[in-house]
Amino acid sequence: MSDTSETPSVLIAEDDRSMRTSLIDLMEAAGWRVEAVPRAEKVAERMVEFQPDVILSDVRMPGMSGLELLASLNPQISPPLVLISAHGDIPMATQAIKDGAYGFIEKPYEPRRLLNILAHASDQHRMRRTTQRLKDRLLNLSGLDRILLGASARTRGLRDEVLDLAEIDVPVLLQGETGTGKELVARALHDLGKRADGPFLAINCATLSADTFEEDMFGREGGARGRLLSADGGTLFLDEIGACPMPVQAALLRVIEDGEVRPLGADTPVPVNFRVLSATNEDADTAVAEGRLRKDLLFRINRVVCALPTLRERRDDIMLLVTHFMQEFARVYETTPPDVTPEDLTALMAHDWPGNVRELRNVAERRVLAARRGAGSMGAAIQVDGLPEDVPVTLRESVAAYERELISKAIKAHEGRMDAVAEALGIGRRTLNEKIVKLGLDKDALL
Incomplete structure (x- = not known):
C-alpha cells in the first residue's frame, strides 16, 4: 500500500544550531525527509505545510518548552512527539510518556536507538492516517462499491463485469473459492438487473434431496406452493451446483429448458420465468469429467462465466x-x-x-x-487454536447462543433493516430469516 512505502518525514524542533544540524544530517542519511525549526512555537505553522509523520523536539528551549509543545498538540490528529533532552531524568521521562509523548531520548543520543524510535512512531502515525482515510472513504461508499468493496484492479474489474452482466438477462456461472462472495455477486446481478423488483430465490444445491425435491420445488396440486414458483419473475440462484444430486440435476435441467414446472398431482404444467445464476467453488469442467455435473446442465447455466478473485x-x-x-x-x-x-x-x-x-x-x-x-x-x-474455556455444555448450544446474541445485536444496531443486518453478518437474507425462525427471535421485541 502506498502509505507504508512512502518516504517517512520528521519535523525537528531544536534551538541548538549544532545539534539541529547533527540531527538533520543523521535523518537525511537514513533516507528521511527532514525539516527543522529553532523554536517550538514554529512547529504548528510548519506542520500544516510539511505534514510530518513524527515530531522530534528538545525539552528545554527558549519560549515554549517541549513539554508545553506536547500539551498543545491534538492527540487525535497530530503526529507523535518524541522528546530529546540533555537534562532529562526518569521522573521527567515518565511524566512525558503519561502526558502522551511517544518516546524520550537523552542526549548524547545513540543514533540507532533514535532512528528506531522515530521509525516506529512514524509507522504508527501513517497507519493511523491510512485507517482514517479508509474510514472516511467507507462513509461515502454506496451501491455496488459498498457491496463489492475494494480498490484493487481485480475488484474494479469485477465491479465493471457485474455492471455489464446485470444488463443482459442471460444465465451466469460464478466460479470462485469458498468465501470469495459468490452470493453477494449474485444478489448484485439481481439488484442491478431488469428483474430487481422480482424475487431472489437462493438454493443451496448441497442440501437438496432427490426424494423430496419435486414436492419441495414444484409443489403439490391443492397443497403447498413449490419454491421454484416463488421465483417467477425474478432470479433463481443455484449455489454449489456441483454438489447437486444427479436426479435433481435432471429435474432442474427440464425446468430451465421448458420454462415450466408440474406440481405433483397436477394435469397441466405451470409456466415460470426466472433468470438462472449458478455458483461453484470448483472447476466445472472437472466436475463434468468426473461425472458429478451433467454436461447438458452446464451448457445451460454457463452462457457467461464470471471468475471471482481470491483475497490472495x-x-x-x-x-x-x-x-x-x-x-x-x-x-x-x-x-x-x-x-x-x-x-x-x-x-x-x-x-x-x-x-x-x-x-x-x-x-x-x-x-x-x-x-x-x-x-x-x-x-x-x-492464529486461533482451540475453543474458549467458557463454552456451554454442547457445541450446538454454544453455536445457537452465539448466533442468537450476534443476530439480536445486529438487528438492534441496524434498527430492524434486515437487508443491512444480513450484509453486516455476511449472510444472505434468506439465511438470516431461517436463522431468526430457528432461534426463536422476536424482531419486534428487540427494537
Whole structure:
C-alpha cells in the first residue's frame, strides 16, 4: 500500500544550531525527509505545510518548552512527539510518556536507538492516517462499491463485469473459492438487473434431496406452493451446483429448458420465468469429467462465466476490508473498533487467506471481541487454536447462543433493516430469516 512505502518525514524542533544540524544530517542519511525549526512555537505553522509523520523536539528551549509543545498538540490528529533532552531524568521521562509523548531520548543520543524510535512512531502515525482515510472513504461508499468493496484492479474489474452482466438477462456461472462472495455477486446481478423488483430465490444445491425435491420445488396440486414458483419473475440462484444430486440435476435441467414446472398431482404444467445464476467453488469442467455435473446442465447455466478473485489476488483490498468489517462488528458489539498497527498489517499481509473474505471477516470479528476486553492483536485473531474455556455444555448450544446474541445485536444496531443486518453478518437474507425462525427471535421485541 502506498502509505507504508512512502518516504517517512520528521519535523525537528531544536534551538541548538549544532545539534539541529547533527540531527538533520543523521535523518537525511537514513533516507528521511527532514525539516527543522529553532523554536517550538514554529512547529504548528510548519506542520500544516510539511505534514510530518513524527515530531522530534528538545525539552528545554527558549519560549515554549517541549513539554508545553506536547500539551498543545491534538492527540487525535497530530503526529507523535518524541522528546530529546540533555537534562532529562526518569521522573521527567515518565511524566512525558503519561502526558502522551511517544518516546524520550537523552542526549548524547545513540543514533540507532533514535532512528528506531522515530521509525516506529512514524509507522504508527501513517497507519493511523491510512485507517482514517479508509474510514472516511467507507462513509461515502454506496451501491455496488459498498457491496463489492475494494480498490484493487481485480475488484474494479469485477465491479465493471457485474455492471455489464446485470444488463443482459442471460444465465451466469460464478466460479470462485469458498468465501470469495459468490452470493453477494449474485444478489448484485439481481439488484442491478431488469428483474430487481422480482424475487431472489437462493438454493443451496448441497442440501437438496432427490426424494423430496419435486414436492419441495414444484409443489403439490391443492397443497403447498413449490419454491421454484416463488421465483417467477425474478432470479433463481443455484449455489454449489456441483454438489447437486444427479436426479435433481435432471429435474432442474427440464425446468430451465421448458420454462415450466408440474406440481405433483397436477394435469397441466405451470409456466415460470426466472433468470438462472449458478455458483461453484470448483472447476466445472472437472466436475463434468468426473461425472458429478451433467454436461447438458452446464451448457445451460454457463452462457457467461464470471471468475471471482481470491483475497490472495487482491491483497491491496485487505486494509479497506478489515477496516469495514471492524467498524460493522464494533457497532454490533457496541464498542470502539481497534486501531490497526504496523504489526497488525504485517500479520494481515503475511497470511495466505485460504478462506478468503469470509475468513477475513471472522478475523475482524475476533479482533473486535478481543479489543472489547482490552486485549488481542491481529496476529492472535488469525492464529486461533482451540475453543474458549467458557463454552456451554454442547457445541450446538454454544453455536445457537452465539448466533442468537450476534443476530439480536445486529438487528438492534441496524434498527430492524434486515437487508443491512444480513450484509453486516455476511449472510444472505434468506439465511438470516431461517436463522431468526430457528432461534426463536422476536424482531419486534428487540427494537
